[in-house]
Amino acid sequence: MEEREIAFLTVPFGPQHPASGHFHALMKVDGETVLELEPHPGYLHRGFEKLMEYRIHPQNCVLADRLDILDPFPCELGYVNAVEKIAGLEVPKRGRYIRIIMTELGRILSHITWIGVLSMVLGFDSANKIAWGDREKIIRLNEMATGGRIYPCYLCVGGARRDISQEFVDETSKALDYLEGQLSFYDYFVFKNETFVMRMEKVGRMTAEEAIDLGATGPNLRACGIDYDVRKDEPYEVYPEVEFNVITREEGDAYARSLCRRYEIAESISIVRQLLNNLPDGAFRMELSPVWAAPEGESYFCLEAARGEKCFHVVSDGSPFPYRVKIRPPSLSHSLVQFPYLVKGSAIADVPAIYWSLDPGPADVDR
Amino acid sequence: MISNIESDLKSKFPDSLLNVASEDKRITLLVKKEELYQILSQLKDTGFNHFSDVSAVDYIADKEFELIYHLWSHREKIRAIVKVRIPREAPAVKSVFDLWTGAQIHEREDHELFGIDFEGNPNLSPLFLEDWEEIPPFRKDFDTRKYVKEKYYQEDEQYPIVKG
Numbered sequence: 001m002e003e004r005e006i007a008f009l010t011v012p013f014g015p016q017h018p019a020s021g022h023f024h025a026l027m028k029v030d031g032e033t034v035l036e037l038e039p040h041p042g043y044l045h046r047g048f049e050k051l052m053e054y055r056i057h058p059q060n061c062v063l064a065d066r067l068d069i070l071d072p073f074p075c076e077l078g079y080v081n082a083v084e085k086i087a088g089l090e091v092p093k094r095g096r097y098i099r100i101i102m103t104e105l106g107r108i109l110s111h112i113t114w115i116g117v118l119s120m121v122l123g124f125d126s127a128n129k130i131a132w133g134d135r136e137k138i139i140r141l142n143e144m145a146t147g148g149r150i151y152p153c154y155l156c157v158g159g160a161r162r163d164i165s166q167e168f169v170d171e172t173s174k175a176l177d178y179l180e181g182q183l184s185f186y187d188y189f190v191f192k193n194e195t196f197v198m199r200m201e202k203v204g205r206m207t208a209e210e211a212i213d214l215g216a217t218g219p220n221l222r223a224c225g226i227d228y229d230v231r232k233d234e235p236y237e238v239y240p241e242v243e244f245n246v247i248t249r250e251e252g253d254a255y256a257r258s259l260c261r262r263y264e265i266a267e268s269i270s271i272v273r274q275l276l277n278n279l280p281d282g283a284f285r286m287e288l289s290p291v292w293a294a295p296e297g298e299s300y301f302c303l304e305a306a307r308g309e310k311c312f313h314v315v316s317d318g319s320p321f322p323y324r325v326k327i328r329p330p331s332l333s334h335s336l337v338q339f340p341y342l343v344k345g346s347a348i349a350d351v352p353a354i355y356w357s358l359d360p361g362p363a364d365v366d367r
Numbered sequence: 368m369i370s371n372i373e374s375d376l377k378s379k380f381p382d383s384l385l386n387v388a389s390e391d392k393r394i395t396l397l398v399k400k401e402e403l404y405q406i407l408s409q410l411k412d413t414g415f416n417h418f419s420d421v422s423a424v425d426y427i428a429d430k431e432f433e434l435i436y437h438l439w440s441h442r443e444k445i446r447a448i449v450k451v452r453i454p455r456e457a458p459a460v461k462s463v464f465d466l467w468t469g470a471q472i473h474e475r476e477d478h479e480l481f482g483i484d485f486e487g488n489p490n491l492s493p494l495f496l497e498d499w500e501e502i503p504p505f506r507k508d509f510d511t512r513k514y515v516k517e518k519y520y521q522e523d524e525q526y527p528i529v530k531g
Contacts, residue, residue, distance in 0.1 A: 045495035049480075050505050054512065212416050212441060215469025226441055228417075233444045234392060300437065300448060302419075313422050313435065326422035328437070336472050366495055 008035060013351060015043050019121060020355060022362040023335060032347050037340040045366040052325040057083055057157050058290050060322065065151040067327060068364040070113050073099075073106035074305035076155040079325070081236065082314040083157050085299035092283040095159030096238045101275050102145065102154060104268045105172070108179065109138040110306035111261045111268075114359050118258070119190055121352035122199050127190050134182055137175045144168050157292065159285025169276055176269050183266060191262055200255035204342040204354035207252060214341060215333035218308025219264065220358055222248045223256035230304040242274045254357035261359070293320040307331055307359055327367060335360035368443050369394050372413055380406055395448040403451050404461045407436060411466045414440040415447050418467035421474060423481045427507040430455045432483060436463075459484040480505035 011027045014020030022043040028036040048067060052060045060079060067075040077099055084091065116131030139149045145164050146152035154161050190196055206214070208224040221228055229246040231239045247263040249256035294316040302311040308330030317323040335358065342354050369389045376384060376396070383402035388395045398406050415438035424433045429452075436449040453460060462485040464471045472494075474485040479494050482503035493499065502509050 042495035042497065047504065047511070050511055213468045215418055215467070215472075217417075228439075228441055234446070300435075302446075309419065309439075311420055311437065313420075313437075315424055324424045326420070326424075326435075328420035328422075332472060332476075333469050337469055 071110040071306040073103040078312040082301040082312040086297045118356040203254045205253040219260040224252040329364040331360040331364035425507040462488040
């Protein structure tokens with residue numbers, strides 16, 4: 001009998017917002033089973049690394065925000081820290097505290113948004129609406145401190161652009177109390193929900209060896225039992241002065257990744273409280289000219305963003321413009337390497353669950 | 368630990384190590400292109416199991432690219448930075464895809480944006496750009512502003528960007 005080639009169906013995933021968030025992939029499917037997935041990123045490629053070469057440092061902080069829409073503070077923090085490292089600047093202590101308060105609030109913001117989006121793609125729209133409502137609490141804090149809701153443009157080389165007020169401290173404490181109460185609600189409503197557990201458990205599982213080989217970082221790696229957290233392993237800013245736990249799980253499946261993020265929210269709340277209680281007085285930034293030039297040199301700075309290890313490699317030639325900026329985004333390996341690897345052989349219905357359990361940011365992938 | 372790695376590398380690759388600088392939790396190496404793969408492979412065996420990144424810098428005045436490999440050891444909690452200089456004309460190095468699967472995508476990105484060839488990488492097709500016909504856009508001799516002005520603006524329109 002003549003052999004025939006079987007024509008498999010090709011189904012697109014994305015790029016509609018918000019289901020995949022400006023990320024497109026083509027799935028080759030056999031019935032309900034995904035055989036292969038080919039990612040096609042680039043919908044948000046703006047070439048920031050090149051654009052930064054044309055701009056001075058204060059302008060680049062504004063660009064750095066746009067690197068990851070849901071988690072902008074670590075992008076700014078990474079850029080300014082890399083530049084400060086070249087120049088050997090000593091940022092005032094209050095400035096450092098303010099930076100980490102905002103970065104940790106940003107981590108809570110990113111994780112709560114993620115609870116919403118994940119619930120939505122699982123067909124659980126009520127949790128999505130509630131999460132987006134809770135997110136607003138932090139966005140208002142952002143607005144109060146920085147003037148911007150989503151894009152703060154807040155950190156600058158030498159400190160932060162504005163000081164935080166006592167009113168902000170009080171409002172933050174209130175918001176944190178509220179969010180802490182909401183966490184037990186999310187436990188009941190989302191994380192211990194029978195449907196949620198059934199959709200997430202044993203789905204998209206990877207071992208620790210696989211995760212390391214594929215370049216996983218952040219909660220995705222910690223869900224496999226590896227306690228890699230840049231905040232602990234290469235401490236920066238004021239992290240040596242605060243106490244927090246690195247959340248790890250052993251299972252390595254989508255459910256473990258979800259729980260890692262859920263418990264990280266609680267750790268971040270505790271970090272912000274500690275910093276607010278010990279907030280020092282004094283200057284919050286150094287007075288630098290806008291066209292201040294970093295001396296010749298280069299630096300490599302890594303930090304723990306909400307999505308994982310984010311690194312900035314900045315080369316300066318002594319002019320006010322950086323000679324080269326290279327950003328290592330955590331989502332690049334999450335959505336272009338681990339995602340295609342994990343969906344192989346899974347059901348089509350599990351694809352969004354796996355994708356959002358990895359929490360990639362398409363803007364972070366494309367830059 | 369870092370001093371062990373340093374002495375180990377120095378005894379195995381005496382000719383290829385051009386410079387070694389070590390900090391508290393970081394070791395920076397400048398190596399020759401010829402033995403780059405062997406040195407990276409040796410580092411992987413030493414415990415550097417996480418491939419963080421490979422970035423490229425275009426030193427156009429020196430007519431060279433610098434490739435910078437960033438590795439992390441989950442066991443020892445230290446970072447290794449391996450730098451190599453390659454000529455700007457027909458730049459090529461051996462791919463490290465077989466040592467770390469995660470390295471493939473980073474090499475593909477550098478291939479697209481700098482035109483560096485990673486020999487042995489199974490997929491170097493364009494990643495972000497579509498129908499790109501110019502020189503690789505992140506090279507220093509590619510002028511983004513000129514390109515945007517020529518491609519997207521009419522002649523009588525004002526140039527809207529602050530000149531740097």
